[in-house]
Amino acid sequence: MAHGLIKSLRGTAFINGSWVDAHDGSTFEVTNPADETVIAEVANCGQEETKLAISAAVEALPAWSALPAKQKSTILRRWFELVTSNIDELAELLTLEQGKPIAEAKAEIAYGASYIEWFAEETKRIYGDTIPAPGPDKRIITLKQAVGVVACITPWNFPNAMLTRKIAPALAAGCTVVCKPANETPLSALILGEYALKAGIPAGVINILCGKTSEIGETLTASKDVRKLTFTGSTKVGKKLAADCAKTMKRTTMELGGNAPFLIFADADIDAAVSGLMASKFRNSGQTCVCANRILVEDGIYEQFASALKAATQKLIIGNGLDSNTSMGPLIHRAASNACRERVDISLREGAQLFWPDEIPADTSDNFAHPVILTNVTSRMAISREEIFGPIAPLTRFEGEDEAIRLANDTDAGLAAYLYTKDPSKMMRVTESLQYGIVGINEGIISNEMAPFGGMKESGNGREGSKYGLDDYLEIKYVCIGGLA
Ligand code: SIN
Numbered sequence: 001m002a003h004g005l006i007k008s009l010r011g012t013a014f015i016n017g018s019w020v021d022a023h024d025g026s027t028f029e030v031t032n033p034a035d036e037t038v039i040a041e042v043a044n045c046g047q048e049e050t051k052l053a054i055s056a057a058v059e060a061l062p063a064w065s066a067l068p069a070k071q072k073s074t075i076l077r078r079w080f081e082l083v084t085s086n087i088d089e090l091a092e093l094l095t096l097e098q099g100k101p102i103a104e105a106k107a108e109i110a111y112g113a114s115y116i117e118w119f120a121e122e123t124k125r126i127y128g129d130t131i132p133a134p135g136p137d138k139r140i141i142t143l144k145q146a147v148g149v150v151a152c153i154t155p156w157n158f159p160n161a162m163l164t165r166k167i168a169p170a171l172a173a174g175c176t177v178v179c180k181p182a183n184e185t186p187l188s189a190l191i192l193g194e195y196a197l198k199a200g201i202p203a204g205v206i207n208i209l210c211g212k213t214s215e216i217g218e219t220l221t222a223s224k225d226v227r228k229l230t231f232t233g234s235t236k237v238g239k240k241l242a243a244d245c246a247k248t249m250k251r252t253t254m255e256l257g258g259n260a261p262f263l264i265f266a267d268a269d270i271d272a273a274v275s276g277l278m279a280s281k282f283r284n285s286g287q288t289c290v291c292a293n294r295i296l297v298e299d300g301i302y303e304q305f306a307s308a309l310k311a312a313t314q315k316l317i318i319g320n321g322l323d324s325n326t327s328m329g330p331l332i333h334r335a336a337s338n339a340c341r342e343r344v345d346i347s348l349r350e351g352a353q354l355f356w357p358d359e360i361p362a363d364t365s366d367n368f369a370h371p372v373i374l375t376n377v378t379s380r381m382a383i384s385r386e387e388i389f390g391p392i393a394p395l396t397r398f399e400g401e402d403e404a405i406r407l408a409n410d411t412d413a414g415l416a417a418y419l420y421t422k423d424p425s426k427m428m429r430v431t432e433s434l435q436y437g438i439v440g441i442n443e444g445i446i447s448n449e450m451a452p453f454g455g456m457k458e459s460g461n462g463r464e465g466s467k468y469g470l471d472d473y474l475e476i477k478y479v480c481i482g483g484l485a
Contacts, residue, residue, distance in 0.1 A: 013043045013210070014193035016056035017203025022211060023048045030186060033099035033330045033367045034320040040097075042186045045211035050178065050219040053207035057149040057176040058225050060204030065146040065174030069124045076120035076171060079199035083113045083164075086195070090160065094188045095321040098159055099329040099367070100284050102321055112161035114449040115168045115465060122470055123172035137484045143477040146174030147251060148227035150473065151220040153241070155233045156332055157287045159185035162232045163192060165453075165464045166253075167206060173473035175228070178220060179208045184332055186210040221245050228252065228473065232289075234387075235413070235458050253462030253472045255289070255454060257387045258415030261408035262292035262444075263430070265401075266300040268420035269442070274308045276444030277393070280418060282316060282371065283445075285328050286391040287336070289459075290416035290438065290446065294377075294384050296407055299399045306375055306395055310356045313371050313393070330367035331390060340369040340390035343383055347374050347394065350381045355395070379407050387413070401426065405433045414456030416446060437463075 012019040020043070027041040043049075064072075083090065091105035100108070131140040152166040163181060170177050181189035193208045209216065220226050221244035229245050230253040231238055238256040245252050262280060264273045280292040297305045321329035331337045344360060354360070355373040369390050377383060377394040384396065398404045408417055417436040421427055431439045437455040440446040447453060452463035462472045 012190075013045050013049055013053075014190055014206070014208040015049060015053045016060075016207065017197060020049070020052075022046070028183060028211065030097055030184070032096050033332055034322070036367070040187055042183075042190075042210055045209040046215040047212075047219045049209050049211070050216045051223075053178045053209055054149065054220070054223050054225050056204035056207055057178050060176045060202055061146070061149060064171070064176055064202060064205050067174075069126065072123045072172065072174070073120045075200050076116055076123065076168065079196055079201060080113050080116040080120060082195040082199055083109065083116065083192070087113075090188065090191060092322070093191060094160060094185075095329070097185045097187050098156060098321075099332065100321050101326045101329050102324060104284060104329075105321065108158055108161050111447065111449075112158070112164040115161070115164045118449040118465065119168035119172035119469070122169075122467070126173065126470060126474065133480075137482060139481045139484060141479045141481070143479060144173075144474045145477055147473050147475055148175060149225055150175045150177045151226045151229045152177050152179040153217065153220075153229065153231045153233065154179065154181050154189070156182035156184035157284055157289075159188035160192070162255075163189050166230045166232075167192070169464070169469045170230075170473050171201070171205065173470050175473050176205045177207065178226065179206070180213070180216045180220065181208065181210055183210050183213065217241065218244070221250070222248070224248050226250060230462070230472070231255070235460075238460060251472070253454075253464065254460030255462070255464060256415075256458065256460040257413060258289040258291070258455065258459055259293045259385075259387055259411040259413035260290055260416045260418065260436075261411075261434075262295045263398075263404050263408060263417070263419040264295070264297045264301065264305055265404070265419070265421040265423070265426065266298040267422050267426075268301070269422065270301065270305055270308055272442060273305065273420040274312050276418065276420065276440070276442070277309065278312050278444070280440075280444035281393050282313075282328055282391055285331055285369070287331065287389050289387070291388070292393070292418060292444070293388055294379075294407070295393055295395045296398050296404055297395055298404070299397055302395070302397050306355055306373065309393065309395075310373055313356060313373060316371055318368060318370070328371065328391065331369050332367070334367055336390060337367050337369045340372075340388075340392060343386075343388060343390070343392060344372050344374070347377065347381055347383045352377045352381060352383070352394065379410055385411070401430060405430060409433070409435045412458040415459035416440065416455075418444060418446075
């Protein structure tokens with residue numbers, strides 16, 4: 001069924017409400033990570049098409065930002081309904097190009113749509129202030145106004161939800177957007193354009209194009225017409241984009257890499273901790289920036305926890321995401337599965353022990369990576385310093401609360417952290433000491449549209465979702481009215 005959707009997209013870019021080819025007719029291939037077959041050819045856009053998209057967004061801005069909130073809300077709501085009523089097709093398309101199990105793909109479409117629904121509601125709640133004035137002849141008010149044209153650059157791990165999490169608040173604030181989704185997964189992004197058109201979102205308000213990544217990125221960051229850039233991806237690329245945006249003083253929202261500690265204290269409910277860890281670690285084959293990256297287990301329960309985790313991990317069924325039995329799909333490409341094998345090899349050379357499986361399967365001819373549990377991992381090993389982005393669970397031992405906090409904060413990242421304990425005082429003490437934007441207490445799945453998603457330190461800035469999610473797309477204009485009687 002999703003193949004029909006691929007055809008209906010005509011493999012093009014979505015600019016100014018139309019489907020267009022690259023000016024030179026060039027295309028790039030999109031492959032299915034489960035079997036590496038080519039599933040589509042997509043317009044290979046560059047500078048020329050990006051400039052067209054920016055012009056379309058500039059032109060559409062005045063009318064869209066002036067549209068009454070209630071009308072914006074109705075249109076966004078229609079978009080939400082179209083996405084949710086086509087969830088099966090969209091999920092199939094997502095699995096085809098991204099690889100995740102179909103149940104996870106459906107959950108992603110629902111998750112992505114929840115941001116559209118949330119911001120369809122929030123657009124009606126963009127309030128200014130009246131502020132006490134310093135003299136009797138004055139009044140002070142604030143207006144909240146759209147930042148302007150926004151560039152949205154999104155990754156392949158959540159090709160639907162990371163885009164809606166940016167487009168929905170931008171449109172709710174009255175901004176227009178030029179989106180550059182990852183080249184690995186353009187179809188789930190482009191199809192959102194099709195439903196946006198059907199929902200009545202005017203031409204030019206949303207523009208989506210893929211292709212020559214650096215050329216598109218450089219055109220977006222250099223443009224004075226683009227007033228904000230929002231990016232989800234690696235810290236390395238985020239730093240480069242932020243530096244480029246500084247040249248025109250663009251506002252930025254940066255959702256960058258994580259290195260999430262997952263703390264399990266000796267008094268924790270071990271079954272709950274294992275199921276929370278399974279959800280956090282192996283969701284999307286370990287390819288999320290909030291995945292448990294360093295599993296820190298208190299000394300007294302280390303062996304018991306490792307065995308319970310092994311029993312749960314052995315039940316994972318690895319395969320093509322379109323097979324409904326599959327609980328873990330392939331990684332996005334060969335480089336990712338090779339990197340996992342290499343990470344395990346390096347860890348073993350550094351002194352970690354292979355706890356499960358007994359031997360790493362030798363085959364390196366596809367994009368699948370076997371889930372791995374490593375024990376005897378220390379905080380100095382490379383695997384503890386880097387974002388893994390794959391299904392490897394490294395277990396490190398700690399003794400007591402102080403060491404747990406010290407190890408947890410011993411990283412430049414600061415996105416998500418997790419802790420399992422039954423002691424309410426410990427929950428609060430540890431949470432308040434963690435240098436992270438998101439903390440899951442006795443919970444492994446922390447993402448939803450009602451909560452502020454975002455990081456501290458080198459994990460970026462800004463918050464997406466929640467009542468704070470509009471702030472990044474709004475300017476505050478202070479108005480002083482004088483000469484009043
Ligand atoms: C991400 O990995 O970038 C986002 C994960 C999420 O929204 O839960």
